[in-house]
Amino acid sequence: MTDPSFTTAADGARLAERRWAPDGEVRATIQLVHGLSEHAGRYGRLAAALTARGFAVAALDQRGHGLTAESTGGGRFGDGATSAHVLDDVRDLGQRLADEHPGVPRFLLGHSLGSAVALASAERDGAGLAGLVLSGPIGVAPHMADAVPQLEAAVAAGAGDQPMDALSTFNTAFEPARTPHDWLSRDEAEVDAYVADPLCGDDVPPTYGYGAGMFALVAGCATPEAVADLPGGLPVLLLSGQRDPVGGEDAAQVTALADLMRARGLEVEQHVYPDARHEVFNETNRDEVTADLLSWLEARLP
Numbered sequence: 505m506t507d508p509s510f511t512t513a514a515d516g517a518r519l520a521e522r523r524w525a526p527d528g529e530v531r532a533t534i535q536l537v538h539g540l541s542e543h544a545g546r547y548g549r550l551a552a553a554l555t556a557r558g559f560a561v562a563a564l565d566q567r568g569h570g571l572t573a574e575s576t577g578g579g580r581f582g583d584g585a586t587s588a589h590v591l592d593d594v595r596d597l598g599q600r601l602a603d604e605h606p607g608v609p610r611f612l613l614g615h616s617l618g619s620a621v622a623l624a625s626a627e628r629d630g631a632g633l634a635g636l637v638l639s640g641p642i643g644v645a646p647h648m649a650d651a652v653p654q655l656e657a658a659v660a661a662g663a664g665d666q667p668m669d670a671l672s673t674f675n676t677a678f679e680p681a682r683t684p685h686d687w688l689s690r691d692e693a694e695v696d697a698y699v700a701d702p703l704c705g706d707d708v709p710p711t712y713g714y715g716a717g718m719f720a721l722v723a724g725c726a727t728p729e730a731v732a733d734l735p736g737g738l739p740v741l742l743l744s745g746q747r748d749p750v751g752g753e754d755a756a757q758v759t760a761l762a763d764l765m766r767a768r769g770l771e772v773e774q775h776v777y778p779d780a781r782h783e784v785f786n787e788t789n790r791d792e793v794t795a796d797l798l799s800w801l802e803a804r805l806p
Contacts, residue, residue, distance in 0.1 A: 506548070508571055513593055517582045520544070520571035521597065524551035524561040531558035531805055532609040532634065533601045537594060537625075538563065539616025539640065540670060540710060540718075543570030543703045550785050553794050557802065559611075562601055564593055566618070568714055570703050579667060579710040587717040594625040602632065609634035609805060616640045616750060616782065617718060624725040627733040635739040635804050637797065640782045642722055642750055643757030644764070649723035655716035664713035671705070674749040674782070687749055687781055694786040731764045740765055740772045741800045743793060745780030773800060 508520040522544045534554055538544050544563035551561040565572040567590055568579045576582035581589055594612075602610055611634055614622025619641035626636050642648070658664070671685075678686040685695050685705060698704050710718070724730055742762055744755040751758040755776045765772045775796055777789055784793045 506545075506551075508545075508565070510571075511596075513589065513596070515582065515585055515589060517567060517585065517589070517593075518572070518575035519567075519593060520565040522547075522563050522565075524548070524555050526555040526558045526560060529558060530560045530605050530608055532611060532801065533560045533562065533605050534611040534613055534801070535594070535598055535601060536561060536563035537612070537614035537618035537622045538566060538569070539618045541569070541705055541708050542698070542701075545570065546698075546701070546704070547785075550794065553798065554801075557798055559801070560601070560605060562597060564597055566590060566621070567593065568710065569708065573703075573708065577665075578708050579714050580665065581714060581717065587721045590621055590718075590721075591625050591628055594621060595629040598625075598629070611635045611637065611801060611804075613637040613639065614641075615785070616642070617722070620718075620722040620725055624721055624730070626735070626738065627725060627730050630735045630738060633735065633738060635741065635801065636734075637741045637743070637800075638758075639743045639784055640748055640750055641742060641744065641758050641761065642726070643752065643755070644726045644760035645722060645752075645757055648719045652716060652720050652723065655712055655719060658712040659716050664716075665711050667709040668712050668715050670710050670715060677747070677749055688783045689781050689786045690779070690788045691786060691790075694783065726761050726764070728764055728767070731761075731768050734765070734768060734770060736769065738770055739800075739804055740770055741797070742772065742774040743784050743797070744774075744776050745782060745784050745787065746776050746778050747780065748782045748784075750782055 567576045619638040674687040
């Protein structure tokens with residue numbers, strides 16, 4: 505794991521940032537956006553595979569997560585901040601990468617909740633992206649839109665800073681389970697590492713205020729109107745496990761998103777890995793997934 509540096513956002517939040525650099529020439533940059541109840545430091549193995557092929561990699565601990573939570577508070581956007589500030593953070597890091605590596609292709613990869621952040625970011629600020637990769641994506645999820653009024657009511661009742669349970673139902677399909685997080689991967693060592701990480705899982709739940717903002721973002725970014733805002737010609741790669749409860753049975757919610765993107769005229773490549781669960785880069789077939797990612801990325805380099 506690389507040591508983080510820190511950058512200060514416009515609203516004063518202190519954001520932890522990790523960088524992984526190739527030994528030689530930078531062929532392209534790739535910005536990673538992690539998921540809920542985890543942090544950017546978990547992506548070291550993937551970053552090593554990318555840097556070995558000439559990609560410079562950068563990632564933030566999102567607001568409310570990892571070392572950034574020391575500034576914003578755990579599971580919170582930060583005082584006065586909203587989901588729009590999360591998108592601003594992604595935009596600002598992307599701009600720094602573009603400034604540091606002018607003329608080099610720039611890719612954006614989001615995992616899980618980070619896939620929705622990456623998608624919304626590409627819709628709002630995606631000009632100049634060479635490609636968008638969504639791992640463990642949520643897809644078209646009307647049930648999340650349905651939950652927003654309840655979450656907003658909890659916030660209005662004064663529970664905005666109270667923790668909410670956002671993950672436990674994902675394990676239902678795997679009961680009787682060895683851990684509460686068997687839904688993440690078939691690789692028991694990877695699940696155990698997640699459970700043992702003090703910056704992951706039940707140790708860092710989102711608050712109702714965070715949930716209200718992010719559920720609205722998730723639901724809003726996967727509509728025909730929102731997808732229409734993606735840059736024309738943007739290539740998209742979707743990577744899902746067949747048994748990932750986040751993307752629906754057999755990745756049905758993700759396929760619905762792929763259909764919206766194709767209707768938009770975009771080039772979409774979708775992989776659904778048999779029997780794989782949520783964290784495809786930490787799955788038993790992770791070498792296959794990483795190879796598919798690298799092949800897709802390199803096919804889009806000049």
